Amino acid sequence: GLSFPLWQAYTPSEEFDTVSDRLGRRDFKTMDERKELFAQALDLSMQDSIRIWLVDQLGASPYRTDIAVAADLAGGINGSALWPYTLRKGQDDGASVTIASPSILPEPWNPVAGSNWVYDTMLQRGMSDGGVLPDPFTGLSWPQRIERAxxxxxxxxxxxxxxxxxxxxxxxxxxxxxxxxxxxxxxxxxxxxxxxxxxxxxxxxxxxxxxxxxxxxxxxxxxxxxxxxxxxxxxxxxxxxxxxxxxxxxxxxxxxxxxxxxxxxxxxxxxxxxxxxxxxxxxxxxxxxxxxxxxxxxxGGAWHLLGMGIMAESAGELAFSSDKADAKEVEWMNYIAGPSLEILKAKLDEAAADSYIPYEPTMSAYITPDEAAARWSNLEAWYAEKGHFWVDLGPYYLEDAFPVEGTVLLKRNPDFTDPADKWLRFQEPMIADVVVDGPGRVTIGEEATYDVLVTFKGEAYPTSDVNTVKYLVFNAVGDLAFSGEAEAAADGQWQVVLSADQTGQLETGANRLEIAVVPIPVSVPTFGSLEFVTVP
Incomplete structure (x- = not known):
């Protein structure tokens, strides 16, 4: 389980623990085996029921009409890894944007085990970069710093x-x-x-x-x-x-x-x-x-930034994690504010004086004494100018942080050279619109054809961008009568053909045709439905 005290206190049954562990480790060879494990986990989770969910809600991230930004379909703007790469205000270069947040700097920042609050993480993402970045609409990775894999x-x-x-x-x-x-x-x-x-x-x-x-x-x-x-x-x-x-x-x-x-x-x-x-x-x-x-x-793990923290924790003066800080009764390491800064500055001075290289028996093969001296000198100059130790690689850098006032100022990183339009294609998700059209009255034992019209912003949704279009027919008593996949007729048009044998299985009364469209560019399916009456 998770490494937090509450989760460590849970006592699931041995069977539930085993099934959950197997799913977590992908200990299955086929999708059928995975499906069976999930079926077991669902039943066992109902028996365990440590948490009973009472609320299912959708969050909203309001923003001005002149603001453009890539929001994550699951996590919103706060949870989007691409927000710093796509944030725009009108057509102006160099514009400033004010962002309100439910919480600002609730916990200390450090690159190892600092705050994991989403409000802190959002700000940190603005200053970070990655080898790959997640698609905000599907979760699949795209290359950012890597070339290929x-x-x-x-x-x-x-x-x-x-x-x-x-x-x-x-x-x-x-x-x-x-x-x-x-x-x-x-x-x-x-x-x-x-x-x-x-x-x-x-x-x-x-x-x-x-x-x-x-x-x-x-x-x-x-x-x-x-x-x-x-x-x-x-x-x-x-x-x-x-x-x-x-x-x-x-x-x-x-x-x-x-x-x-x-x-x-x-x-x-x-x-x-x-x-x-x-x-x-x-x-x-x-x-x-x-x-x-x-x-x-x-x-955010530059070796000299980590090395400075290693020195402070090794000396017993600070701790990377809140757990160790509590256990050792020392300050939870904070690279941006508070009493930690004085201690970290002292370690920086020591490191600069000695051209310190952490874990030198291994790291000296990758860091020369001159390189170490240059790193410590750069960090000294940074701290003298900025007053904090948060150094990263991303589109923005931390200019100022005021935990008491609840204000953070990020500025554009002049050394970040990616094209401004690199990720702009993710500013708006291609969530499909679906309309189901066809006869509202069907004679039992005769074929019936229904059109499924799939569009985005009024334009036909390309067939190549649709994974599948599935249909389900529910009969007059609400039971699933049959299901299948629609056939593509043209871009934006799919067809469901109910055969004479299929309609022959339906009784007289009202039936419902349910449609599920699963696009490739987004992980959110779109549903449509149409009711029709079957008569002899």
Whole structure:
């Protein structure tokens, strides 16, 4: 379960726990097996019933007519990863936008285990960047910083692809290379390879290969430091360190999620440093090929920012997580405000004086002393100007944060060079409109044809953008009489033909034809219906 005290206190039955765990780990070979597990989970969840849901509501995100922004169909504007890439006010470049929020800075920010409030996360997304970004209408990943990806899945597993940027292949056996990193030695501060831990060899259900562009290392952190390979590596080291009792940054709150990670993780390796190519292996797979791409992109985890926090937690002066902060009776680490800043500044001074490199036995292969000195110097200059330590890679940077007043000021990042129109195609979802047309009176035993008209903003919905159009016929007593799939007649037009045999199964009375249109560009189906009377 989740690593929070409330969830850890739950006591589900052994059967429910097993079924839930299998679904969580994708421990099934076919969609039929998955369907059966879900059927069991539904029944067992009713028996468990820790939570009884009383409210099903829709949220609203009002905005001015001159504002354009990509909203997530599930999470709204607050939950959209693309809002900072698509926000526009009229036709003006350099315009300012004021955003109201139910809460501003409710909890401390740090790049490891800081606030997880959606209102904080929205602001952080405005300053962040990713190897891939989720489609706000389907949830499928699109490449942002990566160039392309290859995914190999064990033959027989139910994985499909929808987008052309990823290459999906299948293999009977996926061998993990002996030189892949699969574990970490806290004492020696060195990675442990698959060959060392599993000399007999190791296989995986999934292999992911990501290819980064040749100009990757031209990207700059907002303090002026160039992105480097070291930024990709330190975050992975910390995954192990925070779950190891021998580590000075051990945090028992990190253990449950680490155990889940370790259960399926089968290693990763840097195939090529420039241009960067990374392989990853796992026994955890998603049903969509796009969800099986592991980028290792560092996001807000620049190595020098993490290193400064590591120093503070190792000294027992701050803690990344609220759990450890409470347990150790120290401040929950905050990179943007409060008492943490003075402590972090002291660690920055120490790091700059020593050209500190975290986990030096490994990281020194990726950071030279001169590079370390430059990083610390850049961060010192940033703090002197901005008064905080929040440094990221995204479209905006943090200019000011006032937790007491509840105000945050983000400004455009001048070093963010993506074209302004890169993600504009996601400003409006192609949610289909559906009209069902056909006879309202049908003679039992005779064929009847119905047209399903599918449009978007008055224009025909392309057939190529429709996954399926399904129909269901309910008889006079409300029972499902039969169902099937409509046939495409033209763009925006589908047909349901009820055969003479089918109408012959209906009794005299009122029937209902229900239509479900499932588009490809959005994950929200559209429904339509028409009632018709059957007569002898």
């Amino acid at each position: 290859e995914v190999t899945i064990q033959t027989g597993l139910p994985v499909v692809k929808s987008l052309d940027w990823v290459d999906l292949q299948f293999a009977d056996t996926i061998e993990v290379p002996a030189d892949a990193w699969i574990d970490w030695d806290t004492e020696t501060q060195k990675f442990i390879t698959v060959g060392e831990k599993y000399p007999e060899g190791l296989t995986a259900l999934r292999k992911s290969v990501v290819y980064y562009p040749s100009d990757l290392y031209d990207i700059k952190w907002q303090d002026g430091s160039n992105l480097t390979l070291a930024d990709f590596i330190l975050g992975n080291i910390m995954t192990y360190e925070r779950a190891n009792e021998a580590s000075p940054i051990y945090d028992e709150a990190a253990v449950p999620s680490f155990e889940q990670f370790q259960e399926s993780f089968r290693g990763w390796r840097i195939v090529q440093e420039d241009p960067l190519v990374i392989e990853a292996y796992s026994d955890l797979y998603g049903l969509d090929a796009e969800a099986n791409v592991a980028t290792f992109f560092p996001g």
